[in-house]
Amino acid sequence: MKPVRQRWFGCACCPPNIARVLTSIGHYLYTVREDALFINLYIGNSMAFPVGDKELQVRISGNYPWQEQVTIDITSPVAIDHTLALRLPDWCDNPQLTLNGEVVTGEVRAGYLYLTRRWQEGDRLQLTLPMPVRRVYGNPQVRQQAGKVAIQRGPLVYCLEEADNGAGLHNLILPADSEFKLLEGKGIFAHKVLLQTQGYTRHTANAEHQPLWQYDRAPTTQQAQTLTFIPWFSWANRGEGEMRIWIDEAN
Numbered sequence: 001m002k003p004v005r006q007r008w009f010g011c012a013c014c015p016p017n018i019a020r021v022l023t024s025i026g027h028y029l030y031t032v033r034e035d036a037l038f039i040n041l042y043i044g045n046s047m048a049f050p051v052g053d054k055e056l057q058v059r060i061s062g063n064y065p066w067q068e069q070v071t072i073d074i075t076s077p078v079a080i081d082h083t084l085a086l087r088l089p090d091w092c093d094n095p096q097l098t099l100n101g102e103v104v105t106g107e108v109r110a111g112y113l114y115l116t117r118r119w120q121e122g123d124r125l126q127l128t129l130p131m132p133v134r135r136v137y138g139n140p141q142v143r144q145q146a147g148k149v150a151i152q153r154g155p156l157v158y159c160l161e162e163a164d165n166g167a168g169l170h171n172l173i174l175p176a177d178s179e180f181k182l183l184e185g186k187g188i189f190a191h192k193v194l195l196q197t198q199g200y201t202r203h204t205a206n207a208e209h210q211p212l213w214q215y216d217r218a219p220t221t222q223q224a225q226t227l228t229f230i231p232w233f234s235w236a237n238r239g240e241g242e243m244r245i246w247i248d249e250a251n
Helices: 014-029
Strands: 030-032 037-039 045-051 054-062 069-074 080-087 096-099 107-109 112-119 124-128 133-136 148-153 156-161 172-175 181-184 193-203 221-231 247-250
Touching: 014 030, 014 045, 030 045, 037 054, 054 080, 080 124, 148 193, 172 221
Parallel strands: 037 080, 172 247
Antiparallel strands: 030 037, 045 054, 054 069, 069 124, 080 112, 096 124, 107 112, 133 148, 148 156, 148 247, 156 221, 172 193, 181 193, 193 221
């Protein structure tokens, strides 16, 4: 993996792909069927959908994926009988939903929560998707991930970057019992959530002058180090440097 972003390509696919995504993003957010409106992604937006000879109007707001609460308002001026199907992400173990302040439950099928009722202007759904920091482990048959762990919060995978943690990211160790704290990002990370915890680094003085191997004693010592994780999608914006998703875990 390159330590810097590619400045340009001989045949650049990004510009047309951006145009394609922007013009089709509504189809990613919603799936419209005759019997239900599927809400797939909780991105702030306002949309209107035909339901028979009426129109179902929906507005989604919140600060997802940085905050765990999503608000879905019905803004249709005319009451409409219809089904809303809300996607429940696989990473969320305990989603909670209220309708006009009252806890509601519904049928869950294939990752969607179905709610059928007469919707009217002023109805408000508040979906809470708790976002604890989670550790992701690979299949033990994947050799490159053996003994390692990745970090995820909500739908976002996080990574370590040299700009925060120094060079030699392969020498960092994350204790199995370490606890994370959330940090409010600044600068290019403004309005984003960073993660920080205490870990270790394998330190060797003058490693470049040490022999390639040594007998009977480890050439490194462990030193405490603060580990800072940034959202993976935002790396490579602070100059050339290493990036790492999978980190060694130790008891």
